[in-house]
Amino acid sequence: MLTFDRVFKRYPDAGDALSDVSFHLDKGEMRYLTGHSGAGKSTLLKLIAMIERSSRGQLLVDGQNLGQMRDRQIPFLRRKLGLIFQDYKLLFDRTVFDNVALPLLVTGMGQYEIARRVRAALDKVGLLGKENKYPLALSGGEQQRIGIARAVVNKPAIILADEPTGNLDPELSAEIMHLFEQFKQVGVTVLIATHDIELISRFDHKILQLEHGRLINQHA
Amino acid sequence: MLTFDRVFKRYPDAGDALSDVSFHLDKGEMRYLTGHSGAGKSTLLKLIAMIERSSRGQLLVDGQNLGQMRDRQIPFLRRKLGLIFQDYKLLFDRTVFDNVALPLLVTGMGQYEIARRVRAALDKVGLLGKENKYPLALSGGEQQRIGIARAVVNKPAIILADEPTGNLDPELSAEIMHLFEQFKQVGVTVLIATHDIELISRFDHKILQLEHGRLINQHA
Amino acid sequence: MKSVKQNKDLGANTHKSVRRGNEGRISKLLQRHKVSLMASLWRLLATPYTTAMAVMVMAIAITLAGSFYVLVSNSEQLVNSLQTGKQISLFLEGGISDQQASKLAQELRANELIEQVTLITKQQALAEFKQYSGFGVALNALEGNPLPAVLQVYPKETLTEAYQLKQLMAQMQNEKAVDIAQMDMAWVTRLQSIIQIVSRVVLLLSSLLALAVVFITGNTIRSELQERHDEVVVTKLVGGTNTFICLPFLYAGFWYGFISGVLAWLIISLMLLMIDGPLGQLSLLYQSQFQLHFLTIGESALLIFSASALGIIGAFAVVSQQLRLVKPE
């Protein structure tokens, strides 16, 4: 489902953010991505979604080689992914409902189907009562959960979550992890970048550990 | 230094975010503020900085009654505070240096003094090499540390930190906590809203716990 | 009321699920375009000041271009009508009474070279002057009436040769009652050549103004694109295609052009209406067959259509260029 083969990423004037990264994730596999601040976790996730392009190496997503992908195909790649951003990336001039509906709207889905799916997603993150509020009127943790709902609303094949529980209390974090595990059960590949040691120890999955852009450890 | 006396905060169409909150912090005291997502932690901090106004009750900061404060006095209240925001609130069109320099710039400080202090603050959060970068070229944790540097650069009397370690790895979190404890040593009052149980257990300070806007527990 | 609306909704739904063929898809697409079109209009109206400024500037540009067109088409007609109206004005001596003037007019009408003679009495002249000079009531303070009576002499159409006219004029000039006899022909030729130059300049200016419309729409769309930068980025991140992202901006360009075009049409028509009255009177005075040329339906449609097209072109130029600069992708 997801293959990195000797991938490098160099930002201009910032040195290598990723060096020689190789790993493989099967369909329905779930992994943590850990490492110190600035290790390259977000960069790795951005490469998969083609938010950044790798400088060197090969990257396969669902059988497609990203190096050979045309600009016009990128939107359709992204529709297969569920992205949770470290900085949420919400639209503050749209309601919670409209924020979560966006990935469905761009596919041209009918409004009844959209409403049904958005409500289901909001229900899963415990925000069903707040669909008509604007994000600025919500707490930090509530905003983070909007981002999570938006990532899962289009039933993606791969979920890439960047620090999805940074602003959630332990109880909610556990609920979100349960949600991810449900997706994993139905064959979704899940990759979670996180610092939350407590979470990692409670929910046991394999770990990819980065240090200064290099994978140093791949254990259970 | 900081006194809440039966404070209420009601957002329009959102019910009470804080109900009947009373507590007192002395000069040089350090506390955690905990509670589930949406409990009212950020709201409590916003009241102190007059980002929101309380609906009822009395609030004293450094001897000043915020209920009687004129709009013109608010900037001078804020200059006494070091605010760390849950969503960082950085300016993406300014360099790291300019972001951190802002609280000093508004006081009309000379540029040599500003440069000296900004470098010192960036050094404390481990970002000294990145002062000429723009925030978007930094990782999530690095951005969070810009926000921390900006909060401490003007040597505030009170530090209000909202989830300051949500995107930091355990090692960096510990360093930031050490930084706060240094400020506490020299008489700064520190209030930290956080979910990070691991952090709370490692660095022992008194806790203010909120549940649905009420203080339920004030223990060591 | 509510149940009716629900029924309607349900009806639409059933309808959709019954025919899911190509036709259904197209009607769905059209429906979506209609929704986006109206959504962009609301968005424009949500920032009324900015929209008003852009539309105002564009409307001015279009109005100028349109006015130029009207000016040229009218002045050609005017000049033509002037050429047929060779008339001689006889300004009478101050001491001549209206009776005497009337008598002189009668005499002149007997002349076989003259088609018609109109008398403008001193009172009429004063009234006219009051009306056209804009001094109005201020002139009531004047003692007496300093203006002379005027006889307007229209020679027979058969009198085409210049020397015939000259003879006629000299003859009238010699009348004791006549102060000055004046025939305005030279300025008609001058006017003609001036209009020729103006019309060429005007064509050039109109193309410049069309460019200005494209530029203004483009710039307005550019700043809107900057304002909605986050929206564009997030839409891209959740898999929105460029077409999906561009459309609202093209619609916005269309609306800017369309609204400005309609506004310009209104302004031009209003100006023409306002000019029509006085001009009609003036034409009457000069016995001219000149008729103000309003915009025809075809010309009006062309005006509004061109404006809309220019708006879309401006939006398209900017969006297709700027979207490539937006990271990611």
Added chain:
Amino acid sequence: MKSVKQNKDLGANTHKSVRRGNEGRISKLLQRHKVSLMASLWRLLATPYTTAMAVMVMAIAITLAGSFYVLVSNSEQLVNSLQTGKQISLFLEGGISDQQASKLAQELRANELIEQVTLITKQQALAEFKQYSGFGVALNALEGNPLPAVLQVYPKETLTEAYQLKQLMAQMQNEKAVDIAQMDMAWVTRLQSIIQIVSRVVLLLSSLLALAVVFITGNTIRSELQERHDEVVVTKLVGGTNTFICLPFLYAGFWYGFISGVLAWLIISLMLLMIDGPLGQLSLLYQSQFQLHFLTIGESALLIFSASALGIIGAFAVVSQQLRLVKPE
């Protein structure tokens, strides 16, 4: 070079630390204002398209207002100069040769009522027509020269009574060689009254245009304020006073006004320069003492100063109103 700069910096620093009195504080404040002033200018230049559009629109408005002023002040002068230039044009018959025309001119010069007679030969008339009609080379294709020779007769200044002029004209009209004798006086009075109306309309328009400048600056600042909303919020959160936040926008308003003012001044001066040449020739032709009135230094300064002031007013109106809407505070 580097050591020099360091020395300078050190010097400035010592200087500051030596005198920390009121004077030092004021110079520091001035220094800060100067820095902010330049910073706002760079900021405007960083978004050249948007700035260009706003400045263009404002410059047009100011140019219009300024042109109106120039137009009125010039036309008053023009009319005055026209009133003294009572001249009679004698259009000669087509068959009259230049020699004959010259002889006639000679004869007329002998007349004691006549100050001066200028001959415009058929060639000169054609050359003039080519020049002023704009047809230029196209006329070379003409066979022969259809234009008549013209004698321009300037009566003595002492000939002020209308009947005297009339007599003179009738006398010349009777000359066999003269086709048409024409004296343009009526249109001068008409022109005068028209100019009177125009100048009043123009005053009204100028105030409207000043309002437009305020409105346009205000709107530009408004959208900049919206764009920099985050900056305003964060600055407030770290303890920036309203004055600190407002100043850059007022400076921006100043720059918009100032640049537009300078641009308008340039455009007006250029237009005047462009008109001056042909107008001078025309004046010569009509033997008029008319001299184009350029903007004096005082008027230029007033123009630019008013534009800057209007810019600041527009910015102030918007910022003081909008800043109250920004949460928090």
